Amino acid sequence: MKPVKVGLLGLGTVGTGVVRILQGFQEDLSSQVGSPIEISRVAVKNSEKTRSIDIAREVLTTDPWEVIRDPEVDVIVEVMGGVGITKDYILEALERGKHIVTANKDLMALHGTEILAKAQEKQCDVFYEASVAGGIPIIRTLIEGFSSDRIVKIMGIVNGTTNYILTKMSQEGASYDDVLQEAQALGYAEADPTSDVEGLDAARKMAILGTLGFRTNVELTDVSVSGISGVTRQDIQFAKRLGYEIKLLGIAECHNEEFSISVQPTLIRASHPLASVSGVFNAVYVFGEAVGETMFYGAGAGEMPTATSVVADLVAVIKNLKLGVNGLKQIVPYKQKKLKSDEQVFYKNFLLLHVDDKAGVLARITQVFAEYEVSLDSVLQQANPANPDAEIIIVTHNASKASMDKVLRRFEEMDVIRRVKSHYRVEG
């Protein structure tokens, strides 16, 4: 049987895993798709580099265009990353009728619409399971498993670096800076950790999940983002005392076809399935109108887990190839896009305030909440020996983001409030 020829763009961590699976599991794979799968061309940065896998020198090239223009190549597997020239590679490959498997969340979050439109025009497949939550098949689950349902809420721990940091801070009482350094030393965080710790990576993944879950065109600019660099040990301790863990959660909600989407450090109740997802693991919690609560858990990154998703997509492309149906099952968002305004987004809030330690302060603060009709779930005032100010911890009931913003602006103007030390969303 004629082999299917795969062109690989990139031979870093994930690319190496892809080669390892294609070599190691070849018999299983060809039994499923009905023909051998051959890596016929690989674009690398450095063709001289010593590698942990056995790959013939003559298939390597330092010019990605060679892979894309190779008429023999049926499918392009893009695991090089980047959004500039990489997008050009992908569009040109589609132009030439090649199918695409990519692990590139940045590309799909920023240019997914354009790429999928080109794919549809050319009747090509574009699959990207590995772009979100590594080895967890969450994209298939949203497209196929829940095709029958209306997704109401998606909450995701979709960034392993931040989950590792927050887990360590919670379990060991370590400081953010210390754990970040440790994560960098272990290779769990990059030298410049901004994209992870400021929530940008998670935002890209949430835009992809939101688009699939709500079947509308959720864009990266729709995601309101804040990161974990301000989270302190003290915040985590207060959260625990109230029965919560702090996680960087992507939260996408949709009611009456209007959606909201955000990424932020969030207090999640300890009994919620997401609260016990620890270390570099990822999990996506999906609440469907019919199916109710579900959760999907697994490794969010790493050579072999991510490669599992890439190769599963490759198997799907090849099965479609054999049936002659590539590009015909494309999921195009079909709903009109309606992003909720801040007046329409409601959630509970956790606030830690540093205030003047004198009579009447609490009364003035609660008065502000009352003015904007934000009702309170719990209020705790305490002296802190390490702090000349008093500390007030407040958990609100559901309040609109707009009302909370007004409350916070008023707080800024109040002399008795020294500082809004922390402000987090609360879930579960």
Add this chain to the structure above:
Amino acid sequence: MKPVKVGLLGLGTVGTGVVRILQGFQEDLSSQVGSPIEISRVAVKNSEKTRSIDIAREVLTTDPWEVIRDPEVDVIVEVMGGVGITKDYILEALERGKHIVTANKDLMALHGTEILAKAQEKQCDVFYEASVAGGIPIIRTLIEGFSSDRIVKIMGIVNGTTNYILTKMSQEGASYDDVLQEAQALGYAEADPTSDVEGLDAARKMAILGTLGFRTNVELTDVSVSGISGVTRQDIQFAKRLGYEIKLLGIAECHNEEFSISVQPTLIRASHPLASVSGVFNAVYVFGEAVGETMFYGAGAGEMPTATSVVADLVAVIKNLKLGVNGLKQIVPYKQKKLKSDEQVFYKNFLLLHVDDKAGVLARITQVFAEYEVSLDSVLQQANPANPDAEIIIVTHNASKASMDKVLRRFEEMDVIRRVKSHYRVEG
């Protein structure tokens, strides 16, 4: 656009959910498949019954053959249950070129091979996502999500009734009999609970998961089964003291293409993701050679969750119908079947022994373990004021099932051992 016509066999809990979704989400569904979906014929037991859904009286019939023989019907959705006549209905429907969506685990576990062979012959789809773990899309995940991996281990909490009973016993210290009665009153357990509590229901689901995970023909008779009716409050307390919960786990393992499969009450370490799956929820833990640890969690039964899976399968059938590829993506087990012998199955064991309270007993017991080369992880001897005997709790290291059987047979012959009170597998 011409509607796709669906014939429904059964209008009980799941059937009602299917109608509810098809009616309530019609616009979403037809946007995805490109045409309306119409329930054109429904076989019911009693056509006079008052129902909570709005369904035209003239589509109802008490004769399932009318649905199957209706030339207008494209797809049969079987949610009536049973394995005798139901199998004949399905085979006849396939003979007539109709595609099948079924929620029937008994049918698939017992006659799946025959039904899938007929489907292949007739180029028809047979989908059965709802047969295992209700709303969790675990069958798709094994077939598609992990097509690229070799599954090493599947552990499933796939029976909600027994998980509800064990959760209540663990959380409230209640007795098995009391919780079973409560579960029956709540409708979580049937009047005759045998199939659930003795593990037979779970065994059927595990046979289906094993077949898909290991790509070989796992049969129901391959599953060694024991149920939870012997689990006591004391067992659960001892387990907790050692850091475990007791769950009814289906466990399927595969190494070097040789597999073992079983269902039994199992001590699972409290930190394992399965340990916190409580109440009627289901979860399937899948460990793949490449992907590592994953877990899929959700409602295992109930009208709407199960109907979600049924309708997702229906969407898949209709998409295939539009593309003309029904029956062409059938997954046929392609590996030679090799079931492990008892000598090849290894796990840890928990034992609670009632023994004569006199000197030298422990030495004699540990001597028996040594004789069969079963090494021990921990041993705890204690007096129980309520019991004239002494209690010995033993946790072994990994030992073959064959060796453990020999140890247990020797214990039966020993005068000093009054009773092997409990014997459970240990995981995690």
